[in-house]
Amino acid sequence: DAKTTQPTSMDCAEGRAANLPCNHSTISGNEYVYWYRQIHSQGPQYIIHGLKNNETNEMASLIITEDRKSSTLILPHATLRDTAVYYCMEGAQKLVFGQGTRLTINP
Amino acid sequence: DTAVSQTPKYLVTQMGNDKSIKCEQNLGHDTMYWYKQDSKKFLKIMFSYNNKELIINETVPNRFSPKSPDKAHLNLHINSLELGDSAVYFCASSQFRTLNTEAFFGQGTRLTVV
Numbered sequence: 028d029a030k031t032t033q034p035t036s037m038d039c040a041e042g043r044a045a046n047l048p049c050n051h052s053t054i055s056g057n058e059y060v061y062w063y064r065q066i067h068s069q070g071p072q073y074i075i076h077g078l079k080n081n082e083t084n085e086m087a088s089l090i091i092t093e094d095r096k097s098s099t100l101i102l103p104h105a106t107l108r109d110t111a112v113y114y115c116m117e118g119a120q121k122l123v124f125g126q127g128t129r130l131t132i133n134p
Numbered sequence: 135d136t137a138v139s140q141t142p143k144y145l146v147t148q149m150g151n152d153k154s155i156k157c158e159q160n161l162g163h164d165t166m167y168w169y170k171q172d173s174k175k176f177l178k179i180m181f182s183y184n185n186k187e188l189i190i191n192e193t194v195p196n197r198f199s200p201k202s203p204d205k206a207h208l209n210l211h212i213n214s215l216e217l218g219d220s221a222v223y224f225c226a227s228s229q230f231r232t233l234n235t236e237a238f239f240g241q242g243t244r245l246t247v248v
Contacts, residue, residue: 061236070138070224070239071177112175121190122167122226122237124177 030054031115036129045102047128049115052096058118060091062100064111065127071114074100105132137161140225140240147215148248155210155243157225165189165230166208167237168200171222183208184230215247 032050039045051060062074075082075089077098082089088101102109114127138159147153159166167190168180182190183202197213212219222244228237 063237065177068222068242070226070241071237073236073238076236114177121179121182123179124169126176 030117030123031125033113033115033125033128035126036131038131038133039102039105041107041132041134042104045105045109045130045132047100047102047113047115047130048097049100050097051115051117054095054117060089060095060098061116061118061122062087062089062113063116063122063124064113066108066111071124074113105130107132107134137238138225138227138240140223140243142243143241144244144246146246146248149215149217151215152211152213153215153245154212155223155225155245157208157210157240159206159225159227159238161227161238163227163229163238164205165228166202166205167226167228168208168210169224169226169239171224171242173221177224181208181210189230212245215245217247220245220247 030053059076059078061076063071065071075087077089091098110132112127112129114124141156165184167182169177171177180194181200185205186202199211202208222242224242225240226237229235
């Protein structure tokens, strides 16, 4: 079973920042936090991952709290193509997908 | 170049048949996975192979048998197909040795059992 909790759904206006929260209170010290997304029945797509420090890449930013029990994925300027289900996960060797957050970007 | 490719993309078959889904990755990864996504859209891991050895085997019926001829391929064979096997099956690969790695997924095989 998934060990992370995320809101079931969120809406965001196109061009605004989308902030997706995730709780991972059982994460162990050497486990990374991973974010993936799945766009309409395509294969899941890697977005970003981090251990302790905040991370940024061309797709998103990841903010991890100091106690590592939660994180926030930030899509700085959401577009309609960012509409997808976003999954937050602990670890890497066995990716356990929860229900994710269905993010809808509205025009 | 497609990193993780699955064939076929669509598969429609009758109950009781035996079918196979093939997966190949050209990323040089040493670990491959099979996931099942049912009609409720939950993604569940089924199997994982590392260097051709089974390392993860979730509670999956014995009718499902993965086969890894080499570390670039992981095929899924399903015997005596049932209606409940209808789902989208995703193959993925990653590098096992490090915890700091990302997984790449194929585009899925939509299996419909009639």
